[in-house]
Amino acid sequence: xxxxxxxxxxxxxKELVLEVNNLVVHYVLQEETVEAVNGxxxxxxxxxxxxxxxxxxxxxxxxxxxxxxxxxDPPGVIKDGTxxxxxxxxxxxxxxxxxxxxxxxxxxxxxxxxxxLNPVITVGDQIxxxxxxxxxxxxxxxxxxxxxxxxxxxxxxARATEYPHQxxxxxxxxxxxxxxxxxxxxxxxADEPTTAxxxxxxxxxxxxxxxxxxxxxxALVMITHDLGVVAKICDLVAVMYAGRIxxxxxxxxxxxxxxxxxTEGLFNSLPDIRNRKNQLQPIPxxxxxxxxxxxxxxFAPRCRYxxxxxxxxxxxxxxxxxxxxxxxxxxxxxxxxxxxxxxRGGNG
Amino acid sequence: xLRYIVRRLLWLIPVIILVSLAIYILMDLAPGTVIDSLITExxxxxxxxxxxxxxxxxxxxxxxxxxxxxxxxxxxxxRSQVTGISxxxxxxxxxxxxxxxxxxxxxxGTVLAIPIGIFAARRAGTIxxxxxxGFTLIGQSMPSFWLGLLLLIAFAYKIQLFPAGGYRGPxxxxxxxxxxxxxxxxxxxxxxxxxxxxxxxxxxxxxxxxKGVPERLVIRRHxxxxxxxxxxxxxxxxxxxxxxxxxxxxxxxxWPGIGRLTVEAVSQRDVTLACGCxxxxxxxxxxxxxxVDLLYAFVDPRIKAQYASGGRRRKVTA
Numbered sequence: 001x002x003x004x005x006x007x008x009x010x011x012x013x014k015e016l017v018l019e020v021n022n023l024v025v026h027y028v029l030q031e032e033t034v035e036a037v038n039g040x041x042x043x044x045x046x047x048x049x050x051x052x053x054x055x056x057x058x059x060x061x062x063x064x065x066x067x068x069x070x071x072x073d074p075p076g077v078i079k080d081g082t083x084x085x086x087x088x089x090x091x092x093x094x095x096x097x098x099x100x101x102x103x104x105x106x107x108x109x110x111x112x113x114x115x116x117l118n119p120v121i122t123v124g125d126q127i128x129x130x131x132x133x134x135x136x137x138x139x140x141x142x143x144x145x146x147x148x149x150x151x152x153x154x155x156x157x158a159r160a161t162e163y164p165h166q167x168x169x170x171x172x173x174x175x176x177x178x179x180x181x182x183x184x185x186x187x188x189x190a191d192e193p194t195t196a197x198x199x200x201x202x203x204x205x206x207x208x209x210x211x212x213x214x215x216x217x218x219a220l221v222m223i224t225h226d227l228g229v230v231a232k233i234c235d236l237v238a239v240m241y242a243g244r245i246x247x248x249x250x251x252x253x254x255x256x257x258x259x260x261x262x263t264e265g266l267f268n269s270l271p272d273i274r275n276r277k278n279q280l281q282p283i284p285x286x287x288x289x290x291x292x293x294x295x296x297x298x299f300a301p302r303c304r305y306x307x308x309x310x311x312x313x314x315x316x317x318x319x320x321x322x323x324x325x326x327x328x329x330x331x332x333x334x335x336x337x338x339x340x341x342x343x344r345g346g347n348g
Numbered sequence: 349x350l351r352y353i354v355r356r357l358l359w360l361i362p363v364i365i366l367v368s369l370a371i372y373i374l375m376d377l378a379p380g381t382v383i384d385s386l387i388t389e390x391x392x393x394x395x396x397x398x399x400x401x402x403x404x405x406x407x408x409x410x411x412x413x414x415x416x417x418x419x420x421x422x423x424x425x426x427r428s429q430v431t432g433i434s435x436x437x438x439x440x441x442x443x444x445x446x447x448x449x450x451x452x453x454x455x456x457g458t459v460l461a462i463p464i465g466i467f468a469a470r471r472a473g474t475i476x477x478x479x480x481x482g483f484t485l486i487g488q489s490m491p492s493f494w495l496g497l498l499l500l501i502a503f504a505y506k507i508q509l510f511p512a513g514g515y516r517g518p519x520x521x522x523x524x525x526x527x528x529x530x531x532x533x534x535x536x537x538x539x540x541x542x543x544x545x546x547x548x549x550x551x552x553x554x555x556x557x558x559k560g561v562p563e564r565l566v567i568r569r570h571x572x573x574x575x576x577x578x579x580x581x582x583x584x585x586x587x588x589x590x591x592x593x594x595x596x597x598x599x600x601x602x603w604p605g606i607g608r609l610t611v612e613a614v615s616q617r618d619v620t621l622a623c624g625c626x627x628x629x630x631x632x633x634x635x636x637x638x639x640v641d642l643l644y645a646f647v648d649p650r651i652k653a654q655y656a657s658g659g660r661r662r663k664v665t666a
Binding site: 096099102103110115116118121129133166179 | 550551552554555556557558559560561562563569570573574647648649650653
């Protein structure tokens with residue numbers, strides 16, 4: 001599926017920063033195998049932002065770790081697929097080469113700022129470390145750069161000599177961002193960077209990522225389960241379910257011309273402030289057990305439009321427009337519409 | 349920080365009182381007295397009685413203890429009842445031998461143990477991990493006097509590679525140091541393994557790898573630094589134990605250290621010397637542990653912050 005998408009982007013002659021092709025990642029445990037990512041493909045141009053949206057356990061974080069080639073092994077095994085970051089084939093590089101690319105071409109902001117900084121190293125040193133490794137600067141030069149990075153994320157440079165425990169959660173996340181951006185990476189992976197933060201701080205951090213991204217021309221993979229975050233900063237959206245992309249398109253495609261039943265379910269479970277009497281319609285049931293995925297469409301057990309065909313075979317791909325792709329067998333019937341589409345006059 | 353040190357040192361006072369009291373009472377209960385070795389067959393009962401009075405043995409133990417403590421209060425540890433040499437001097441002539449052996453053992457133990465522990469932790473669950481765990485278990489459970497004797501038989505009698513005992517030149521260090529270092533290595537390696545295992549799962553190691561930090565530095569700079577505190581504690585305990593209680597090893601290898609000095613003093617019922625030795629080793633013990641405690645502050649900035657605020661937790665600046 002992705003090869004066509006990639007091909008399309010290549011035709012447009014845009015600079016591709018990230019190409020993920022048919023990625024399969026499993027966690028092989030003694031008793032069972034967790035099928036975390038089951039064949040996803042997408043690509044990202046320079047300076048663009050893609051949102052990977054989905055529930056907890058949809059395989060978003062695993063996808064990001066696979067892009068860095070940092071899936072914990074054991075138990076993680078990248079079974080299939082290719083990943084190219086700025087042309088480098090991440091899954092075939094030696095450890096040495098990977099070390100050169102990580103932090104330089106691609107870097108990552110982690111979900112929990114309380115645990116992702118080293119408690120016994122000053123924040124300045126943690127930022128400077130990455131600069132020293134990649135830019136071949138002396139320690140004092142790197143440390144000065146680290147101070148500038150801190151200023152850039154809104155922390156006084158003088159606090160570079162302090163330790164993570166002296167900062168609040170929001171500030172630690174800023175430090176995490178400063179570390180990730182220290183060497184002007186071409187690709188930034190942000191794994192739910194605002195989930196662990198207060199709502200007020202969330203907005204600040206998000207604004208900052210958005211601003212820095214524009215300033216530095218960084219491409220961004222934003223992993224989130226928050227559709228508000230997606231609407232705010234993403235150009236492209238990939239909705240993930242049980243390790244697969246179910247709907248892929250531009251922000252407008254996915255938000256205004258929603259086609260997939262799961263995406264519809266996500267929108268229906270959002271509270272509507274203008275219509276507070278409206279009952280929320282959460283998606284019934286739970287995500288299927290990733291150690292025991294159904295044979296057919298993995299969303300079938302929870303889908304309101306399910307048919308026997310869905311339970312039997314993997315969903316078929318429908319390329320709705322040049323940018324918009326869905327994986328849903330219900331659309332094999334050309335008259336099929338989801339309720340959300342009917343509401344807006346059936347314009348698919 | 350200073351307040352903390354003073355508080356810790358003040359705790360020595362009750363410890364010294366209790367320990368010395370215990371020694372006086374126990375040695376009084378034990379059969380025989382210090383004058384036993386001074387009595388000759390020619391002595392009349394009057395002579396013996398005179399000798400008893402000279403050593404205050406006619407008075408209750410609490411009197412002798414009080415007299416000793418009075419001296420101690422004035423900084424006087426007294427004189428050996430057998431040799432007449434001051435306790436301080438006897439102790440200090442023997443101390444260097446013990447200190448050197450302890451340092452050598454601790455250095456060997458640490459240098460071996462940390463790589464072994466890291467090795468085992470990084471291969472947790474594999475055959476290598478099981479092998480090292482087996483080795484450390486053996487090292488930990490082998491009695492040192494037994495190991496010492498085995499080594500003596502093997503390398504001093506069968507193959508005459510090292511001297512059988514005594515304190516002459518570097519080669520005489522080998523067997524006693526290996527004996528005591530083995531236990532130390534086993535303990536520290538186990539501690540390093542479990543401490544590293546905990547740290548190896550930490551999120552900040554993933555952050556370090558994501559920055560492109562080479563794996564060797566991820567372990568050395570990011571993981572080990574966080575795993576240090578329990579390791580440091582084990583090393584400190586090992587060091588203080590060597591300093592205070594290597595009596596067994598010193599006896600096996602006839603090493604002229606303070607452990608053997610104490611054993612000799614006890615067997616000759618030389619209460620003053622025994623008590624002085626024990627008090628001084630207590631002080632050494634506490635000081636070594638205090639140094640370890642202070643080292644924590646250098647390893648972990650969060651502990652340093654606590655010292656800085658006089659024990660109260662420092663508020664997080666938002």
